[in-house]
Amino acid sequence: xxxxxxxxxxxxxxxxxxxxxxxxxxxxxxxxxxxxxxxxxxxxxxxxxxxxxxxxxxxxxxxxxxxxxxxxxxxxxxxxxxxxxxxxxxxxxxxxxxxxxxxxxxxxxxxxxxxxxxxxxxxxxxxxxxxxxxxxxxxxxxxxxxxxxxxxxxxxxxxxxxxxxxxxxxxxxxxxx
Numbered sequence: 332x333x334x335x336x337x338x339x340x341x342x343x344x345x346x347x348x349x350x351x352x353x354x355x356x357x358x359x360x361x362x363x364x365x366x367x368x369x370x371x372x373x374x375x376x377x378x379x380x381x382x383x384x385x386x387x388x389x390x391x392x393x394x395x396x397x398x399x400x401x402x403x404x405x406x407x408x409x410x411x412x413x414x415x416x417x418x419x420x421x422x423x424x425x426x427x428x429x430x431x432x433x434x435x436x437x438x439x440x441x442x443x444x445x446x447x448x449x450x451x452x453x454x455x456x457x458x459x460x461x462x463x464x465x466x467x468x469x470x471x472x473x474x475x476x477x478x479x480x481x482x483x484x485x486x487x488x489x490x491x492x493x494x495x496x497x498x499x500x501x502x503x504x505x506x507x508x
Contacts (some may be wrong), residue, residue: 334344334399334485337425343376343377344376344377344378345494347374347376347377348372348377348454348476348484348494348498351371351372351495351498351499351501352504353369354367354371354414355367355368355501355504355505356484357414357417358414358417359504359505359506360422360506361369361417361421362506363399363421363424364398364420364505364506365385365398365505365506365507366399366420366424366430367413367414367417367420368422368502368505369383369385369399369400369401369500369502370401370406370407370413371413372495372497372498372499372501373401373403373406373415373481374410376410377498378483378494378495378498379483379484380403380481380482380483380484381402381403381481381482381483381484382400382401382429382459382479382480382481382482383400383479383480383482384397384399384400384401384429384433384436384455384459384461384479384480384481385399385400385433385477385478385479385502386398386436386477386478386479386480387431387471387475387476387477387507388440388442388443388468388475388476388477388478389440389473389475390440390442390443390474390475390476391443391473391474392440392445393439393440393443393458394437394438394439394440395436395437395438395439395441395442395450395451395478396436396437397432397433397434397435397436397437398433398502398507399431399433399434400427400431400432400433400434401430402427402429402430402431403427403484404429405427405428405429405430407420407423407424421461424471429459432459433459438451442476442506444461447476448466448468449466451465452464452480455480459480461480461481461482462482463482463483464480464481464482465480465481465482466478466479466481466485467479467481467495467496467499468499469496469499471502471503472503475502477499477502477503478497
């Protein structure tokens, strides 16, 4: 990929990320605000992920619970309308098989039970048909852990890791129900 294409992709990604806090404020009262943020992070204009599944590991209640899922195969086709028509997007997400599978996921806390995430991820990836799984975990409020299982599209053309890891903290600002 040429240098100009890489710079354009990087600019597009940073533009998407810089608008995300404002967009989040437009849906912050919705139960599924996390789905909006996850889809923005996964779309082609940002990190271009094939699949992503967001979980919260709560050791106090001994639960690892699925919160939101994204699959490019089931992606919302009108990206520019996600934030302008939250009702339509919410209805769409209620019909998304992958998202619903993630939202129904619930097992004992890996953190509390000292089960390494890399073992759990392999099991989850198999169940979710994630071919080349990667994951990241990070601290969230109340001593909980965020966990994202994801699959990338091919080779990164822009610096991925630093921007990606920093952007996941935006999920912490979403209500979880």
